[in-house]
Amino acid sequence: MSEILTDSTEGPRAPLNTLLHRICVSSAAVGGLVIFGAAFFVTFSIIKSLLGFGAMRGEFELVELACATSASLFLPLCQLTKGHVLVDVFTGWLPVRVNQTMDAIWTLLFAIGWAFVCWQLFHGLWEVHGYGDRTMLLRVPVWWAYVPAVFGAGLSAFVAVVQSLSVLMPRLARKVGA
Amino acid sequence: MDPFVFSIVLIVGLFVLIFMRMPIALAMALAGVVGYIQLSSFASLKFYLSTAWVDKFMSYDFAVIPLFILMGHLATRSGISASIFNAARAWIGHMRGGLAMAAVAGCALFGSISGSSLATASTMTRVAMPEMRKHGFSGALSAGSLAAGGTLGILIPPSIVLIIFALLTEQNIVKLFLAATVPGILAVVGFMIAISIYVRLFPEEGPTSERSNFAERIRAIGEIWHVLVIFGVVLGGIYGGLFTPAQGASVGVVLTLVLGSLKGGLTLRSVLDSLIDTAGTSAMIFAIVFGADLFNVALALSRMPLDVAQYFAASDIAPMLILLAIVVFYLVMGCLMDSLSMILLTVPVFFPTVMALDFGLLPEQQAMWFGIIALVVVEMGLITPPVGMNLFVISAMARDIPMKQIFRGTVPFILAEFCRIAILVSFPALSYWLVDLVMN
Amino acid sequence: AEVTLRLHHFLPPVAPMHSRFFEVWAAELAEASEGAIEVQIFPAMQLGGRPPQLADQVRNGICDIAWTLPVYTPDRFPVAETMSNPFMVTNAEKTSVALHTLMDEFGADDYRGMKPLAFHTHDGGKLHTRDAPVLSAADLQGLKLRAPNQATGDMLAGFGAEVVFFPVTEMVSGLSSGVIDGCCLPYEVVPAFKLQELTSFTSEPAEGARGLYANTFSLLMNEAKYEGMSDDLRGVIDAASGIDLSRRIGAQFDGFEAYGRGVVEKQGNTIETIPAEEIAIWVEAASPVHEAWIGKLNDKGLDGAAIMARANDLLDAG
Ligand code: NA
Numbered sequence A: 001m002s003e004i005l006t007d008s009t010e011g012p013r014a015p016l017n018t019l020l021h022r023i024c025v026s027s028a029a030v031g032g033l034v035i036f037g038a039a040f041f042v043t044f045s046i047i048k049s050l051l052g053f054g055a056m057r058g059e060f061e062l063v064e065l066a067c068a069t070s071a072s073l074f075l076p077l078c079q080l081t082k083g084h085v086l087v088d089v090f091t092g093w094l095p096v097r098v099n100q101t102m103d104a105i106w107t108l109l110f111a112i113g114w115a116f117v118c119w120q121l122f123h124g125l126w127e128v129h130g131y132g133d134r135t136m137l138l139r140v141p142v143w144w145a146y147v148p149a150v151f152g153a154g155l156s157a158f159v160a161v162v163q164s165l166s167v168l169m170p171r172l173a174r175k176v177g178a
Numbered sequence B: 001m002d003p004f005v006f007s008i009v010l011i012v013g014l015f016v017l018i019f020m021r022m023p024i025a026l027a028m029a030l031a032g033v034v035g036y037i038q039l040s041s042f043a044s045l046k047f048y049l050s051t052a053w054v055d056k057f058m059s060y061d062f063a064v065i066p067l068f069i070l071m072g073h074l075a076t077r078s079g080i081s082a083s084i085f086n087a088a089r090a091w092i093g094h095m096r097g098g099l100a101m102a103a104v105a106g107c108a109l110f111g112s113i114s115g116s117s118l119a120t121a122s123t124m125t126r127v128a129m130p131e132m133r134k135h136g137f138s139g140a141l142s143a144g145s146l147a148a149g150g151t152l153g154i155l156i157p158p159s160i161v162l163i164i165f166a167l168l169t170e171q172n173i174v175k176l177f178l179a180a181t182v183p184g185i186l187a188v189v190g191f192m193i194a195i196s197i198y199v200r201l202f203p204e205e206g207p208t209s210e211r212s213n214f215a216e217r218i219r220a221i222g223e224i225w226h227v228l229v230i231f232g233v234v235l236g237g238i239y240g241g242l243f244t245p246a247q248g249a250s251v252g253v254v255l256t257l258v259l260g261s262l263k264g265g266l267t268l269r270s271v272l273d274s275l276i277d278t279a280g281t282s283a284m285i286f287a288i289v290f291g292a293d294l295f296n297v298a299l300a301l302s303r304m305p306l307d308v309a310q311y312f313a314a315s316d317i318a319p320m321l322i323l324l325a326i327v328v329f330y331l332v333m334g335c336l337m338d339s340l341s342m343i344l345l346t347v348p349v350f351f352p353t354v355m356a357l358d359f360g361l362l363p364e365q366q367a368m369w370f371g372i373i374a375l376v377v378v379e380m381g382l383i384t385p386p387v388g389m390n391l392f393v394i395s396a397m398a399r400d401i402p403m404k405q406i407f408r409g410t411v412p413f414i415l416a417e418f419c420r421i422a423i424l425v426s427f428p429a430l431s432y433w434l435v436d437l438v439m440n
Numbered sequence C: 001a002e003v004t005l006r007l008h009h010f011l012p013p014v015a016p017m018h019s020r021f022f023e024v025w026a027a028e029l030a031e032a033s034e035g036a037i038e039v040q041i042f043p044a045m046q047l048g049g050r051p052p053q054l055a056d057q058v059r060n061g062i063c064d065i066a067w068t069l070p071v072y073t074p075d076r077f078p079v080a081e082t083m084s085n086p087f088m089v090t091n092a093e094k095t096s097v098a099l100h101t102l103m104d105e106f107g108a109d110d111y112r113g114m115k116p117l118a119f120h121t122h123d124g125g126k127l128h129t130r131d132a133p134v135l136s137a138a139d140l141q142g143l144k145l146r147a148p149n150q151a152t153g154d155m156l157a158g159f160g161a162e163v164v165f166f167p168v169t170e171m172v173s174g175l176s177s178g179v180i181d182g183c184c185l186p187y188e189v190v191p192a193f194k195l196q197e198l199t200s201f202t203s204e205p206a207e208g209a210r211g212l213y214a215n216t217f218s219l220l221m222n223e224a225k226y227e228g229m230s231d232d233l234r235g236v237i238d239a240a241s242g243i244d245l246s247r248r249i250g251a252q253f254d255g256f257e258a259y260g261r262g263v264v265e266k267q268g269n270t271i272e273t274i275p276a277e278e279i280a281i282w283v284e285a286a287s288p289v290h291e292a293w294i295g296k297l298n299d300k301g302l303d304g305a306a307i308m309a310r311a312n313d314l315l316d317a318g
């Protein structure tokens, strides 16, 4: 996982890949900063409370929002770097080409899955927005938490499409520069 | 189709997909979608998906996971593993096979601030492997002790797998952390014994090295005071009830950042890298949790877990036999799958089944006992061939050691693990008496 | 069975509500319909999602019946939420009947797309504390208390208490470590969290006075599912729901309350009574909270003052 910043895909990278890589890493970094920020906020709140000034209001809610946000923003990078766990003992004997094709088909399924989730989350966003639901103390609109989720699922879907098509339809892939 | 039969078909299909190298998160989600549509409806699936991702992870409990992962990655990048290994080596390095023992002890210490097995195995391998090889340790023993030591990362709290188990079964995370302490110490002791027997059988594989004097030992402890501070504040605060687990993990992140930059080699660049590492590890976990959730809802809709639990509760089969069958199942599956997926996949069926059996324990004790046994058995999967994540990590970092030798090196530790599992199954109290002692 | 109804709720199967109400009620429906209706109970959010979503799950047919709390989704069910203001509850049975009547008269718009089967509350909350009983507003000064809902929290904060909103599980560790001094909950939840071991004092309002607060609950059914059933089976559902069911659940909660109080007594904890005169002062002090609530109802296009007055009439008459 440490090779992420210095991408290891062979050959010179096409512009679309470079761009996707940058976007996914940035998204992950922002998600990481959100979790980082939550850790600092909570620590500050604890110190404040230990000194007798009372905890920060809405600490729990903030941590919850941070968790949902970072989970969503982390996703695309995991898709891009093929970070999802799989079992390969039973297919190891097959030719590399067969394995690659199988992976590409699963990745295409992943793309369809994320795209569907993204579309549904968008509906969810709209619905929650319509209700005007807000968190109890901070009064943060709940639909805010759906924005990174729609983004994360959508970007993951796009990454997966590019990845699988570049294997399944190399000629087409070359045309779009993937 | 009868829902029960359907659920069995679903599970078989799921395993077929997984063994055809479909990513586990996707396979579980797909099986879940099929089950959901069959047992409920497409319309309700759409509604479920319109909120499930946000709803699942907008959670105070789940926040513990990325926080502990970030803390572990910061610790890894800060380079404190070197001073940890040096301290362990100063104290026990002179014994026969001492460096291997120091590697295990170092893993235990690192595991006490990191919740991940892979992180523990890889960071300790980076510092301990070259030293062991330099002192004439065999590739087998070096790799075996580090692979086994790495499992302490999830056994000794904090532990991501244990957090997931607690969330799945609605158990108290703090109590489960405490419950894992005695089995964790047992593991360290077992690994030490395994090493000492091994080096008596094959003396040339694990030579002795120079003894440190007392002043050096004290100095070496002085070099890891910050690790002890982090461990003491975070876990002490959680056990003492001063922090919730999420608060403890947050304080751990800040402490590791501060002490890691003061004492170790944390730079702005390595902090950024830690954030990216955290993203990769967390997203993998979140995706599996999300897929498993969908699959588990489909299972719940089929009522299969309930039927199975009721069947075994009413049957004449001895409860211990059922538990042993589950242990064997985990051991076999552990050869093929990773620990987290296994827990997510099996606990919804196994947990109600075990809880419905009568072992003469209080429900909470029984839950902790089963949780610890499940943890230990799936953790063993990390070092059993052919699929052992720790073995892969070490193999990737020590290219000169053939995989065959690595497998051979794990044998003594797997034997030690079998003994420990037997002990934990035979004496349930080992998994809960500390909790009773501290919390009640 | 001709009709299978999936009932979803958030409590673990060991909770009395699950074993002594849902399972019993499901068996009654099966019997009354001669096996035509099967109620499958899914406890502990087994069908996914989190408790605040239960109402939406019923509306969207993820489950057919759900048991939920309006306060989980603040402002979504304003009329039903009215009874969860401080100093409304008398006891669980009477308050549940009053709530059901109030919903019949004013709450038709709250639950579009759903068929409410029952509305109820638990008995009034008590103050459970570690170090000293609470007998007057002065005792609340500086006390770190876990509040059960926003309105009650506002009231306690008005007396100078330092209010926190921990989830219940965090509350348990907070109490054992002394991060908080106490909490405001009915006796009914005491056994589940072993509160009797974590606190030493309980203060309850004097007999006859209104309770500190009570949360409201609703048992909801998917409307399309209900409409899609045969006349006979709808009749079975009708007979097993409505104001009588609300009364019955309320009465059961009074029973849970008495049991929980027994657990506290058995532990040897001190149970003190907050005098009626003192409660009168608290009620007076809580009037801004009630005014704010009326304003909120008005904002929703409802007649806040009328709803509040009617609720009080029903409670006083009950
Ligand atoms: Na650990």
Ligand code: NA
Pocket: B334, B335, B336, B337, B380, B381, B382, B383, B384, B385, B386, B387, B388, B389
């Ligand atoms: Na394995």
